Amino acid sequence: MKKVFGRPRFLKKTPFHYCAGCGHSIIHRIITEVIEEMEIQERVIGIPPAGCSVFAYYYFDVDMAESAHGRGAAVATGYKRAYPEAVVFTYQGDGDLAAIGTAEVIHTANRGENITGFFVNNAVYGMTGGQMAPTTLCDQTTTTSPFGRDPRMEGYPLKISEMIAPLNGVAYIERTAVTTPAGIRKTKKAVRKAFETQIRGLGFSLVEMLSPCPVNWKMSPLESWQWVEQVMTKEYPLGVIKDATGAGNAG
Amino acid sequence: MLVKIIFAGFGGQGVLSMGLNLAQAAMDEGKNVTFLPSYGVEVRGGTANCTVAISDDEIASPVASSPDYIVVMNQPSLVRFQNQLHSGGVMFYNSSLIETGITRGDISLVAVPASEMAESMGSARSANMVMLGAFTRKTNVVSLDTLIKGMMETLKSKPKLIAINKQALTAGYDLAQQKAHARNVPGSF
Amino acid sequence: MDGNSAAGEGAIRAGCQCYFGYPITPQNELTEYMAANMSRRKGCAFIQAESEVAAINMVYGASLAGTRAMTSSSSPGMSLKQEGISYLAGSELPAVIVNISRGGPGLGSIAAAQSDYFQATRGGGHGDYRTIVLAPASVQEIVDHTHMAFDLADKWLMPVIVLADGMLGQMKEPVQFHHEAPEVLPIRANALRGAKGRPSRFIRTCTSNVSEVEDLNWSLFRRYQLIQKEETAFDAFEVEDAEMIVVAFGIAARMAKGAVKNARKDGLRVGLLRPVTLWPFPYDVIGELGDRVKQFLVFEMSMGQMLEDVQLALKNKAEVSFYGRPGGVIPTSSEVHRVISRLYFQKGLGRL
Numbered sequence: 043m044k045k046v047f048g049r050p051r052f053l054k055k056t057p058f059h060y061c062a063g064c065g066h067s068i069i070h071r072i073i074t075e076v077i078e079e080m081e082i083q084e085r086v087i088g089i090p091p092a093g094c095s096v097f098a099y100y101y102f103d104v105d106m107a108e109s110a111h112g113r114g115a116a117v118a119t120g121y122k123r124a125y126p127e128a129v130v131f132t133y134q135g136d137g138d139l140a141a142i143g144t145a146e147v148i149h150t151a152n153r154g155e156n157i158t159g160f161f162v163n164n165a166v167y168g169m170t171g172g173q174m175a176p177t178t179l180c181d182q183t184t185t186t187s188p189f190g191r192d193p194r195m196e197g198y199p200l201k202i203s204e205m206i207a208p209l210n211g212v213a214y215i216e217r218t219a220v221t222t223p224a225g226i227r228k229t230k231k232a233v234r235k236a237f238e239t240q241i242r243g244l245g246f247s248l249v250e251m252l253s254p255c256p257v258n259w260k261m262s263p264l265e266s267w268q269w270v271e272q273v274m275t276k277e278y279p280l281g282v283i284k285d286a287t288g289a290g291n292a293g
Numbered sequence: 294m295l296v297k298i299i300f301a302g303f304g305g306q307g308v309l310s311m312g313l314n315l316a317q318a319a320m321d322e323g324k325n326v327t328f329l330p331s332y333g334v335e336v337r338g339g340t341a342n343c344t345v346a347i348s349d350d351e352i353a354s355p356v357a358s359s360p361d362y363i364v365v366m367n368q369p370s371l372v373r374f375q376n377q378l379h380s381g382g383v384m385f386y387n388s389s390l391i392e393t394g395i396t397r398g399d400i401s402l403v404a405v406p407a408s409e410m411a412e413s414m415g416s417a418r419s420a421n422m423v424m425l426g427a428f429t430r431k432t433n434v435v436s437l438d439t440l441i442k443g444m445m446e447t448l449k450s451k452p453k454l455i456a457i458n459k460q461a462l463t464a465g466y467d468l469a470q471q472k473a474h475a476r477n478v479p480g481s482f
Numbered sequence: 483m484d485g486n487s488a489a490g491e492g493a494i495r496a497g498c499q500c501y502f503g504y505p506i507t508p509q510n511e512l513t514e515y516m517a518a519n520m521s522r523r524k525g526c527a528f529i530q531a532e533s534e535v536a537a538i539n540m541v542y543g544a545s546l547a548g549t550r551a552m553t554s555s556s557s558p559g560m561s562l563k564q565e566g567i568s569y570l571a572g573s574e575l576p577a578v579i580v581n582i583s584r585g586g587p588g589l590g591s592i593a594a595a596q597s598d599y600f601q602a603t604r605g606g607g608h609g610d611y612r613t614i615v616l617a618p619a620s621v622q623e624i625v626d627h628t629h630m631a632f633d634l635a636d637k638w639l640m641p642v643i644v645l646a647d648g649m650l651g652q653m654k655e656p657v658q659f660h661h662e663a664p665e666v667l668p669i670r671a672n673a674l675r676g677a678k679g680r681p682s683r684f685i686r687t688c689t690s691n692v693s694e695v696e697d698l699n700w701s702l703f704r705r706y707q708l709i710q711k712e713e714t715a716f717d718a719f720e721v722e723d724a725e726m727i728v729v730a731f732g733i734a735a736r737m738a739k740g741a742v743k744n745a746r747k748d749g750l751r752v753g754l755l756r757p758v759t760l761w762p763f764p765y766d767v768i769g770e771l772g773d774r775v776k777q778f779l780v781f782e783m784s785m786g787q788m789l790e791d792v793q794l795a796l797k798n799k800a801e802v803s804f805y806g807r808p809g810g811v812i813p814t815s816s817e818v819h820r821v822i823s824r825l826y827f828q829k830g831l832g833r834l
Contacts, residue, residue: 052682084678087546092688099684105674107546108686110569113539116531120543123527124500124551125675146539149532313654320656328654332508332592353740354733355653358814 050074052103063263065253091138094168112143115150136177154211154245164255172258176200207284213245215283219252221267297357301342302366307421312343317443318435327355419461426465485650490515492628500544500551502537508648509582534559538566545575548673554580568607572687576635582651585810593810594648599787603761615760621655715758724753726777741818768795
């Protein structure tokens with residue numbers, strides 16, 4: 043009988059430590075499936091961040107190296123310049139990429155570094171206990187915006203993908219959500235396209251994935267998935283934000 | 294033997310290249326040598342200066358708190374550096390641009406109309422080399438030959454400048470020689 | 483050649499493949515030298531990074547890939563690099579960092595100073611780690627120490643700091659290069675270059691199991707003990723019959739040596755002990771000297787940082803005086819000579 047579904051080859055047999063309903067485990071699965079399908083496992087290097095996914099190397103069965111908080115893009119740059127044959131990706135949360143690592147991601151994108159960023163946006167600092175992130179929505183309650191994010195005091199949700207899209211070094215950016223089967227399929231295509239962009243040497247590629255964080259949002263997993271679809275996507279519209287690869291729409 | 298020299302002038306007068314040429318020549322003659330430029334904001338525009346130390350022995354410090362010689366190319370440098378000169382030291386000054394303000398009585402003076410001579414050769418920017426030629430003749434710290442060879446090495450990527458610089462170095466050297474013959478007292482012309 | 487360019491050429495000849503820098507005075511000539519000489523060199527990488535923070539993290543990335551990687555800066559920029567240096571130390575990755583130090587604290591001055599001694603020798607960033615610190619005293623030594631720094635970094639798998647200063651960086655002196663740049667750039671064995679023909683690996687410092695972090699600290703500590711035994715380096719000058727010993731490092735040691743020579747000419751029995759490695763520090767040799775010599779003078783271009791190591795080494799066996807000029811003021815050799823003479827006679831030395 044033909045096997046139609048199984049564990050991706052490069053996802054280790056380690057139970058995930060992520061909370062029920064969290065998007066990280068789905069995203070890990072998507073990336074490892076694509077690595078397997080593209081047969082690039084021997085030359086992939088992953089750079090996980092400080093954050094909930096700090097232990098991503100417990101799950102990814104490819105070479106990985108920790109980065110300081112926010113510095114993933116700089117670490118990936120140094121690595122790729124030293125060893126251009128590698129396929130290098132960073133895995134970063136919204137605090138990591140859009141707050142402390144803003145300078146690094148902008149300049150890495152602007153130099154057109156041939157690396158791929160996987161940007162997991164859950165609108166909150168997960169690991170440290172649910173503080174406000176740059177991507178937190180207006181009126182959204184967090185432990186450091188207990189009365190809801192007030193844009194007059196805390197500014198507006200930061201749209202990094204739209205910000206860096208005009209930079210000439212950027213080849214491909216797409217925003218997806220991992221909260222529906224269709225969204226997961228689209229995400230997988232985008233991940234593949236991002237890796238292909240890198241391998242073809244076209245420049246910087248980024249996939250922003252809207253991802254639920256039920257525990258810190260104080261919702262059930264189902265509610266959090268609905269919140270992504272119904273609320274978050276209004277602030278962060280899904281789709282291709284930039285495609286300068288000359289290869290058409292990935293989605 | 295340990296000799297320390299401060300060169301000073303406007304940025305753009307070629308003050309650093311005077312020091313560098315002398316340092317190169319001293320190195321070619323097998324001496325220990327250090328070259329220390331002033332750096333930072335003051336090199337862009339304002340005054341520039343550098344210190345050269347030449348010695349048969351190891352050089353303890355590239356800094357000269359009381360140099361044996363100072364070479365000043367403009368009035369502000371005279372004001373700033375004349376009081377640092379070692380008592381009994383020699384001050385070379387660009388008499389084309391410095392007319393007054395020399396207050397020390399315990400030092401020897403060598404006036405070199407470097408800017409005028411350079412202009413008469415059709416290359417106002419070579420005043421530094423005229424001065425360096427005169428300095429070399431008076432002090433004998435290095436030979437004119439090594440100085441010219443060193444200059445040619447430094448400027449090998451800009452061959453156009455070699456001839457004029459050589460002319461200027463020689464003119465300064467000859468001027469100092471004539472004056473020395475005329476009075477035979479260091480620093481009296 | 484100026485000290486900054488000399489560090490660059492020394493690095494290239496040591497097989498440095500990746501350089502990442504950021505402008506700051508007085509080390510700009512080093513970044514410029516690497517831009518001119520590495521950006522088009524086959525297989526090499528040069529980036530002017532967006533910050534010192536990015537530059538040191540690029541070094542971390544290039545070191546992961548097994549290449550010889552370097553960055554350089556001056557004091558305020560070194561403060562920014564400390565995060566990355568801590569990660570390099572914790573991840574047991576080699577790297578070379580050149581500090582052409584200047585006066586602080588804060589933006590301070592751009593003139594030469596030695597006030598980064600504590601930062602360099604105590605790790606500098608967070609966590610329990612050390613870096614090997616080499617302190618050149620001439621442009622020639624900048625060349626030699628930069629080369630040595632790459633070898634030490636690879637040997638001990640840790641960051642190595644070359645601690646010079648603005649004067650050494652800016653001054654020109656004749657130099658000789660004893661090595662040609664290697665034809666094939668060295669790649670460290672066991673570098674993280676993809677899970678090809680072996681199981682996948684990861685490099686990290688973070689773990690939820692504190693005993694693993696404790697093990698890492700113990701393993702680093704044992705390595706540091708070996709380094710103290712094997713790599714401590716110093717220069718001793720005229721110490722055999724000395725009644726007073728001056729302790730100084732880097733450019734200050736060079737000035738002090740001139741002062742000691744002049745004091746000897748005056749008949750004063752003075753010697754110089756110059757730590758060449760600031761970490762590991764030559765505690766033992768200074769301690770042994772303290773059994774015989776009862777007067778020490780520490781001279782630094784700071785308010786006294788190495789002073790504390792000299793005091794630790796001597797364990798109250800001898801009297802320690804200090805002379806320092808902080809903030810970027812450059813003392814002169816004759817100034818140090820005067821201090822030596824004054825102290826020598828104040829302490830009643832030279833009387834039989």
